[in-house]
Amino acid sequence: xxxxxxxxxxxxxxxxxxxxxxxxxxxxxxxxxxxxxxxxxxxxxxxxxxxxxxxxxxxxxxxxxxxxxxxxxxxxxxxxxxxxxxxxxxxxxxxxxxxxxxxxxxxxxxxxxxxxxxxxxxxxxxxxxxxxxxxxxxxxxxxxxxxxxxxxxxxxxxxxxxxxxxxxxxxxxxxxxxxxxxxxxxxxxxxxxxxxxxxxxxxxxxxxxxxxxxxxxxxxxxx
Amino acid sequence: xxxxxxxxxxxxxxxxxxxxxxxxxxxxxxxxxxxxxxxxxxxxxxxxxxxxxxxxxxxxxxxxxxxxxxxxxxxxxxxxxxxxxxxxxxxxxxxxxxxxxxxxxxxxxxxxxxxxxxxxxxxxxxxxxxxxxxxxxxxxxxxxxxxxxxxxxxxxxxxxxxxxxxxxxxxxxxxxxxxxxxxxxxxxxxxxxxxxxxxxxxxxxxxxxxxxxxxxxxxxxxxxxxxxxxxxxxxxxxxxxxxxxxxxxxxxxxxxxxxxxxxxxxxxxxxxxxxxxxxxxxxxxxxxxxxxxxxxxxxxxxxxxxxxxxxxxxxxxxxxxxxxxxxxxxxxxxxxxxxxxx
Numbered sequence: 001x002x003x004x005x006x007x008x009x010x011x012x013x014x015x016x017x018x019x020x021x022x023x024x025x026x027x028x029x030x031x032x033x034x035x036x037x038x039x040x041x042x043x044x045x046x047x048x049x050x051x052x053x054x055x056x057x058x059x060x061x062x063x064x065x066x067x068x069x070x071x072x073x074x075x076x077x078x079x080x081x082x083x084x085x086x087x088x089x090x091x092x093x094x095x096x097x098x099x100x101x102x103x104x105x106x107x108x109x110x111x112x113x114x115x116x117x118x119x120x121x122x123x124x125x126x127x128x129x130x131x132x133x134x135x136x137x138x139x140x141x142x143x144x145x146x147x148x149x150x151x152x153x154x155x156x157x158x159x160x161x162x163x164x165x166x167x168x169x170x171x172x173x174x175x176x177x178x179x180x181x182x183x184x185x186x187x188x189x190x191x192x193x194x195x196x197x198x199x200x201x202x203x204x205x206x207x208x209x210x211x212x213x214x215x216x217x218x219x220x221x222x223x
Numbered sequence: 224x225x226x227x228x229x230x231x232x233x234x235x236x237x238x239x240x241x242x243x244x245x246x247x248x249x250x251x252x253x254x255x256x257x258x259x260x261x262x263x264x265x266x267x268x269x270x271x272x273x274x275x276x277x278x279x280x281x282x283x284x285x286x287x288x289x290x291x292x293x294x295x296x297x298x299x300x301x302x303x304x305x306x307x308x309x310x311x312x313x314x315x316x317x318x319x320x321x322x323x324x325x326x327x328x329x330x331x332x333x334x335x336x337x338x339x340x341x342x343x344x345x346x347x348x349x350x351x352x353x354x355x356x357x358x359x360x361x362x363x364x365x366x367x368x369x370x371x372x373x374x375x376x377x378x379x380x381x382x383x384x385x386x387x388x389x390x391x392x393x394x395x396x397x398x399x400x401x402x403x404x405x406x407x408x409x410x411x412x413x414x415x416x417x418x419x420x421x422x423x424x425x426x427x428x429x430x431x432x433x434x435x436x437x438x439x440x441x442x443x444x445x446x447x448x449x450x451x452x453x454x455x456x457x458x459x460x461x462x463x464x465x466x467x468x469x470x471x472x473x474x475x476x477x478x479x480x481x482x483x484x485x486x487x488x489x490x491x492x493x494x495x496x497x498x499x500x501x502x503x504x505x506x507x508x509x510x511x512x513x514x515x516x517x518x519x520x521x522x523x524x525x526x527x528x529x530x531x532x533x534x535x536x537x538x539x540x541x542x543x544x545x546x547x548x549x550x551x552x553x554x555x556x557x558x559x560x561x562x563x564x565x
Contacts, residue, residue, distance in 0.1 A: 013356060017363060020363055102362055105363060171369075181419060181426065182422065184415050188469050189469050
């Protein structure tokens with residue numbers, strides 16, 4: 001499991017970010033004091049840093065440069081300053097990516113996964129998600145159950161991963177569409193229905209029936 | 224100031240001089256002076272007066288001419304006294320000093336107004352950046368605790384974010400400073416960026432995009448352009464109407480020749496929504512114009528398309544739309560080739 005360090009001074013945002021990351025298969029830690037941030041980041045030695053630029057008493061770009069001098073840990077800058085200059089400046093100071101606030105959670109997760117993949121190779125961002133005997137391998141894009149394995153398309157993988165991460169809760173069709181749009185798959189309602197029915201028949205091929213259930217008027221559910 | 228006007232202005236002293244000269248000549252004739260001698264004296268006096276007048280006129284004209292040239296050369300005419308020398312004759316000096324004082328007062332005012340508007344804009348920018356942190360936090364709270372209540376709160380947050388974004392771009396678009404960077408951007412990327420950004424609004428309104436040929440690069444500020452496209456997409460969602468099924472918004476681009484060797488890339492965004500009444504089409508880009516659709520279908524602020532045109536104008540992009548009531552609206556953005564603008 002990849003360890004992520006959240007450097008954000010707004011306490012609520014920090015907590016919620018940690019919850020979000022933990023729910024999506026990462027181990028999330030956060031800094032709570034902002035004295036000598038760069039040293040703290042180096043000491044924590046995480047796999048990736050989520051860095052806010054507006055920190056009390058210290059400029060994020062400076063932190064970025066300091067960390068980069070002694071470590072190649074990937075840094076994703078998260079900021080509400082969204083002008084081009086800031087973006088170019090932080091990237092030139094060694095940040096790996098730049099996500100403007102207020103971000104969509106799926107967009108943020110997509111950025112994190114991309115940077116992890118780039119830094120640690122394909123499969124680095126993967127988490128195997130298991131639920132009720134069904135295992136999803138996000139790196140290989142495959143699903144398996146009792147020794148039988150089937151390939152999934154990218155969309156099917158995203159849909160199933162979302163449902164399995166939220167196992168036990170109904171996920172609305174809108175929510176699934178949003179997840180797909182966040183990775184540039186601008187599917188409409190009908191395409192989503194087709195994707196889900198393909199996903200079901202793929203699951204049926206490895207003997208998994210009734211795994212994805214339809215809640216009429218609400219969405220889909222993996223129990 | 225022409226010579227005629229100058230002489231006309233001195234008609235009274237000239238008339239007095241002529242009368243005095245005539246009287247002196249008469250006296251000389253009465254005293255029995257030779258006619259030729261009288262004519263000679265009068266001639267010398269008239270010539271001397273004429274030379275003096277012309278010299279004086281040239282001297283004054285030089286000042287007024289310089290002032291007029293300065294006024295013609297300047298866009299900001301209140302700076303004219305800066306470019307003109309103080310004249311050497313008293314009336315001119317009085318006039319020049321008065322003008323100079325007045326324009327100085329004016330320049331101070333303008334500088335103060337500029338400073339105030341810049342400070343206000345900086346405040347808006349800061350405020351917008353500050354508000355984004357609580358919005359981001361609220362959004363994550365909603366996402367981390369999914370329920371019907373938080374989902375509708377999430378939708379409200381989208382609206383808040385939309386208004387905040389408009390405020391930011393309003394202050395940027397109407398500022399006197401030029402704080403955007405035109406560079407080569409890929410249309411496909413910017414369009415996808417805008418779609419991701421407005422995903423929830425579009426999905427919520429059951430509007431899905433159909434992307435056509437977008438493999439072009441154009442010259443624009445990518446952030447501004449994404450905002451502009453976002454405004455158009457939000458309109459497609461807002462004015463979708465009460466149709467069943469999915470709404471469509473088609474986005475594509477094409478190249479076309481606008482003149483001899485002059486080309487432009489046109490981005491088209493077409494929805495199949497309610498369209499705009501013919502009477503309103505011409506005014507939808509006006510600030511604060513809401514029109515019939517604004518009253519009938521959605522809460523409209525009349526800012527979206529106004530900002531579209533404003534920002535496009537600043538970037539040198541032409542924006543216009545065509546609409547058929549009941550069939551849909553097509554918004555076009557035309558990016559001229561850089562060669563044409565160079």
